[in-house]
Amino acid sequence: MNHKLFIGARLRRLREQAGLNQAAMAARLGISLSYVCQLENNQRPVSATVLLKLVEVFDCEVGDFSEEQDRRLLGELRDVFRDRMLAGEGVSQAQLVRMVEQVPELATALVGLAQRHQRLQDEYAQVVDRFYGDQLPTLLAPLPHEEVRDFFNRRDNHIGALDALAEERAGRGRLLPGERAAALRKVLYDEHGVDVEGLGDMADDGALRRFDARRRRLAVAAHLSDAQQAFQIATQLALIAHRDLIETEIAAAGFADEQTRALARQGLAHYFAGALLLPYGDFLAAARAARYDIEALQRRFHVGFETVCHRLSTLQRSGARGVPFYLVRVDQAGNISKRQSATAFHFARHGGACPLWHVHDAFTQPGRVLTQVAEMPDGTRFFGIARSIGRGGGGWRVPRKSFAIGLGCELSHARELVYADGLDLAAPHEVVPIGPGCRVCPRADCVQRAFPPAGKALETGVDVESLVSYRFERDAEVVR
Incomplete structure (x- = not known):
């Protein structure tokens, strides 16, 4: 492991699901009771030896103890608490971290409730817009395609x-x-x-x-x-x-x-x-040898660009992991038709993706691979590539579909990709500040903002005008 891994909440859940007390857990793992207590209270990081023992004894995977799912959940919680209509007063970052660590089930339930609330709002707006002309279903449960996407995301897109x-x-x-x-x-x-x-x-x-x-x-x-x-x-x-x-x-x-x-x-x-x-072992070895050069992998396996990108986003087998990627497929209207992530990157569920994200630029430069270093509002940076693709066609008036594919990873993995060669990844002017979507993005100075974030009171003065379409009060020492 390259960094310290704290597994307190995850270890406690595993022990409780197995019906063990701390002493029994210590005996099963062959470690001291005090060490179990320290692990569960995040007073000590888990060692590689104990982590492998957990995988062996409880028939689970190393990925079950990954911090990525918690980070993704934390990002979704931030989005919820930026919406003042849902959450009221701001909640501190430390409080959200404790919620994810100590009661992740409640955090997940809260995110689910917020998402259902937003879906109902969206449906109400549609009914009003259509003057009740259509019979619209009342979707109190997640939409089927969203629920399936969430299923794959929870598995880090690896079955x-x-x-x-x-x-x-x-x-x-x-x-x-x-x-x-x-x-x-x-x-x-x-x-x-x-x-x-x-x-x-x-x-x-x-x-x-x-x-x-x-x-x-x-x-x-x-x-x-x-x-x-x-x-x-x-x-x-x-x-x-x-x-x-x-x-x-x-x-x-x-x-x-x-x-x-x-x-x-x-x-x-x-x-x-x-x-x-694209068999796992052969493909992973080829991907590493090619430094994740997608076109080289296309030639090697005789498949398309999207197929290679999709397979790269699934290489999360315990003990033989590739670079953890996010994958997104976007159409020219900004609709996201495919999204999955083995990273902490989280996507907008409503209102479209961030317009500053380079995946939208791919349509203006067909067939060209574009690169970008992007920073989310929480400071996490990602390195990504984007390229346009097409499907169908082959005859006059034969329908043809156009998409842009975005593939990216956390900046710490960027040097493993051939696309980062020659780039100054640390240069401030190369970093593009993006957000999960205008509705929940806290950036107050974004000139591309399509509409204000939910629950924010706008400044109503008309004597000042700038490139920023919506001016609102910045948060003070709350969720960033």
Whole structure:
């Protein structure tokens, strides 16, 4: 470990879940009672030896003791307490830290309540805007796609059982880049009696994959590349051959409704497919050797830019971790259609992403990789890249989708990436101050602010005007 790791609250929760007192915990770990007390009170950092013993004895992962999830939760709590309509008077940073450390379940519940409150506000505004012209559902639970995103984020976007299974199958099947689709067709037929046939280039509904369970036939769009066809076949293989494992993951997540379970089922099948095409060990070794050069990895594995970025964001296997990345996919209107993070970086859930974030600039320079050092309001700095991508097309008036992909890590990992070569990462003028979104961003001097932060009283004087659209009182010694 490169830094001291304090696990007091996490260790206490683990002990209580196991029904042990401190003396029994000490005996199980082979350490003294006083050492357990000191660990639980964050008076001493955990040693590597004790951490590995915890993983062994309680059948968990090193990532379960990571500080990243707590930091992400702390960032979300800051957002809640910046909204004065929800939280009233400012709460100090120290109080929020204690809440996350000592009662993380309550902190998570509070964040969930705040998010539900905001969703109801957004729905009310939609009803007013439409003059009650549409019948809008009352969503008291998280939207299905948001709940599935949160599930993957809680797992640091790494599903260990599916990943290991995919890696084993890739090795057994000898899947070679450029020749995967034929090999997987044979697997589906030999093991499950499923024929794979071509789906017309111009399917009426734009389908990429269609499975007929009764006839045992899988149709895959013929215009897709070998890797894309292999991904679709592997997705169906997961749903047929490994349905039990997928359903076990879904049941453990406790999703409340069938829509959410269906999206999770598709997401987990896609996860397996990506892991099958890019087996963990081989891909991690190649990524490190290439210093995370995405285009080099594209050539090595015959896959697209987004596929490589997505796989890089999943390399969080205990004992063999890659650089912890965040990944985001944004359209030209600023809508975030994919977001996941193994870092403390947290994304706006409402009101769009920060306009100063370089991911938006990618659309103005198609195909070019852009870099940025960004600083969040809490002072944490991230190094990121962004590039535009396109999908579809191939004919006159054939629909085409455009996105920008953002991939980044904490600044401490930047030198592991080839994209940081030659950059002065410490230069103040290179650092761009960004925020999680205008609604919760505390920056009072941002010239790009689209609207004021929630719950802030605006200055009403009209005798002063500047580039800053909204002027409001800065917080004093409260949440930053």
